Each structure stands twice: as C-alpha cells, then as structure tokens.
Amino acid sequence: MTKTFDPQGFPARVGPPLFLALATLSQTGMSFVQQGIVVMSVFFAALYHLTLAQMGLVTTALSLGIMSSMGLMGTVVDRVGPRKVLFFGAVAMAWLAWAMIPVRGFWPLLVVLYALGAALAMAPASGTKAVFTAFRNRPRGMVMGIRQTGVPIGALLAASLLPRIAGGAGLRVIFWVFAAELLLTGWLFSAAMRPEDPRPASPRADSQRLGWPVIRRVWRPALVGILLVAGQYLLLAFSLSDLSRVHHVRIAAAGLIVAASQLGGGVSRVVTGAISDRLGGRRTPVIAWCGSLGAIMALLVAWLPPHIPYGLLALIWFFFGMGAVGWNALTLTWAGELVSPEHSGFAMMGVGTAIFFGSAVFPPLFGALVDATHRFSVGFSLLAVDLAVAALLAWRFGREQARPFPSRVS
Numbered sequence: 001m002t003k004t005f006d007p008q009g010f011p012a013r014v015g016p017p018l019f020l021a022l023a024t025l026s027q028t029g030m031s032f033v034q035q036g037i038v039v040m041s042v043f044f045a046a047l048y049h050l051t052l053a054q055m056g057l058v059t060t061a062l063s064l065g066i067m068s069s070m071g072l073m074g075t076v077v078d079r080v081g082p083r084k085v086l087f088f089g090a091v092a093m094a095w096l097a098w099a100m101i102p103v104r105g106f107w108p109l110l111v112v113l114y115a116l117g118a119a120l121a122m123a124p125a126s127g128t129k130a131v132f133t134a135f136r137n138r139p140r141g142m143v144m145g146i147r148q149t150g151v152p153i154g155a156l157l158a159a160s161l162l163p164r165i166a167g168g169a170g171l172r173v174i175f176w177v178f179a180a181e182l183l184l185t186g187w188l189f190s191a192a193m194r195p196e197d198p199r200p201a202s203p204r205a206d207s208q209r210l211g212w213p214v215i216r217r218v219w220r221p222a223l224v225g226i227l228l229v230a231g232q233y234l235l236l237a238f239s240l241s242d243l244s245r246v247h248h249v250r251i252a253a254a255g256l257i258v259a260a261s262q263l264g265g266g267v268s269r270v271v272t273g274a275i276s277d278r279l280g281g282r283r284t285p286v287i288a289w290c291g292s293l294g295a296i297m298a299l300l301v302a303w304l305p306p307h308i309p310y311g312l313l314a315l316i317w318f319f320f321g322m323g324a325v326g327w328n329a330l331t332l333t334w335a336g337e338l339v340s341p342e343h344s345g346f347a348m349m350g351v352g353t354a355i356f357f358g359s360a361v362f363p364p365l366f367g368a369l370v371d372a373t374h375r376f377s378v379g380f381s382l383l384a385v386d387l388a389v390a391a392l393l394a395w396r397f398g399r400e401q402a403r404p405f406p407s408r409v410s
Helices: 016-039 041-048 052-080 082-098 106-120 122-134 141-148 150-168 171-192 212-245 251-278 284-302 310-325 328-336 341-373 376-400
Strands: none
Touching (some): 016 106, 082 122, 082 171, 122 141, 122 341, 150 310, 212 251, 212 284, 212 376, 284 310
C-alpha cells in the first residue's frame, strides 16, 4: 500500500498535502454557511419573534434541502466526476446565498434556505468522492477525517465570528460574505482536480448494481448516522441558548464556547481517523467510542449547576464536541468501503442523506420539548440516551457487518 502523502502516482494537478488542504478549505466554506445559519438561528429568532420550535425549523429547512439532493448529487458525481459538479455548483451556491439578502418574512426565508441547502449538497458530494478516490491504495481514514474537519472548522469560525458581525453590521453583510467565499473555495478545489478520464468498469461493478443492493449494504451506517447527528446539531443549534439562559453567559462569549466544541470535534475527526487506520480500517469501534463520549458529556451538560467558571464550560464543551462531532467522517468512510468503488459516491451521499434527515428532525423536536418542559436538562438527558443507543448499535453492527469490498485498497 502506498504511503498516504507520497506524491508518486497521485491523480491530481497538485500533490496530496495541497489537494487535501484545498478539499478541507472547500468543505470549510460550505460548512461556514450551513453551520453558520444554524448558529445564527438565535438572530433569526429575535428578528422574526420565533419560539424555540420555530427556531429549530431554520435548521430543518436547510437540512431538508441538503437531504433531498444529496443522494442525487452522489449519483451525478459518480457519473460525471466531482470536478464538473463542484465548478458549476459553486456558482449556484453563491447565487442562492446572495439571494437571501432581499428575503422578508419567516416562511419565504424557509423556502430560500431549502433551495440553498439543495445546492450546498454539491460541495460534500464532490469533496468526499474526490478525496475518497484520489487516496485509493492509501490509508484514508485519517485523510477523510482531515477533510471532514472542514465541518467543525466552519462551525468554529461561524460561532466565533458571525454573532459579532451580525450584532454590528447586520445579516446583509453576512450573506455577501457567504456568497463570495462559496465561489472562491469551490473554484479553488475544482481547479486542483484533474479532468476525469473514462475508466473501464471494475470487475466487481456488475456484482453490485446501483439501487437496493447498495442500500442493503449501507443501511447500518445510515441508521447509526441518523442517531449520532442529533448530538452534532443540537450541540450547535441550542448551546448558545442554553449557555445564555441557564449559565448566564453573554452571547458573544457563549459563541467562543461553542467554537471550543467545534475545535474538539475537528481534533476528534483527525485522531479517530488515524486510530481506525491503525486498527486495519475498522471504523465501527471508534464510532462507538465517539457515541459513548458524546452520551457521557450530554448527560453532564444536562445536570450542570447554573454557576460554572467560564474556562470549565469551554473545557466541557470541547469534550462534548469530541464525542458529538468526531464520528462523521468515519461513518461516511465506513459506508464507502462497503460497496464497489463505482458506487462509493452514491453510498456515502446516501448515508449523508440519512444523516441530514436526522439533522432536520431532531432540532425542532428538541426545541418543542424544551418549550414544553422549560428545562434544557430534559432535552440533553434524552440526547444522552440517543447517543448511547447509537454507540451500542455501531459496536454491534461492526461485529455482524458483511465483509466490505476491498475498496480501501483499490
């Protein structure tokens, strides 16, 4: 097996380190918008006088858009290649981010957010397939984890910067920033990819046609992802409200605590990817570890006393992020390695669709629960149960999973 960052035979216009850096930048740009809108839901709530349940619908609209198009984008990327999809997708994403500027009213906002989400799916579909394919014949758990650090990095930047910008310059400036960076980061990464060459079909391709045979192999990572994503999105969507209402932390300072959670998630994605490579490509035990850590930290957050030192809150949220955010890249890689290389884009984006289904469902349910009980502790306690179940399923599925395709070395 070729060493991970050996430039010899690497199928791109640039070497492996720069290719991976641009892939991560592209994912960061998409995440800065997607996760940033989740972070800014508290500002939408103030602008439109929303309840917590309606505030959760801001996240739901965006997630439904991504969910509804992700499987299709995975199929398109499998057929025409990630370079073309990302090049033209960057234009569509930027235009829809700019189109949010003139929107007035809560329901029109949800419609535009849905359309933006549908376009944003092109970035992870292209980036995941590009890295997964470019690093074939190499250990790729760590590189997939590095690329996926773009998600928490984007969220970290959003949590650190957007509350300050929105409080000073307003939302209009933020949408201009969204449009510019989506166009720039998408075009930079697409320029690093080599034009796709026609390739003969793999001998294994006929043994596994697109559709139900592929779905039958990847429903397990899809189910685990649906459950685990509750931690990732509830942490991001409701931490500002919890920290300000329960622990009396100012919004700007609370944003830095949320940023600490995303830093923990980014560190976890790289470390857990490297550990899974060391385990011979076994992804499920490490996914189970992430779910277990997330469950422990969710239960701790649920029952924290109101008055906690600021530094300790940041440390708690850092470890919360390690568990609640660190599992994502491993779950996508697990799915991609269960099918033939020709269908890896569909498999990974199919699981991505399931994950975004979870991200669409859980925030409004959590918000409605807290609205009804007036206690964040109830919501975070149930989140702990959810993450514990996900960890148990990942551990069990890892023991009974059918033998994967040898795509990690093909």
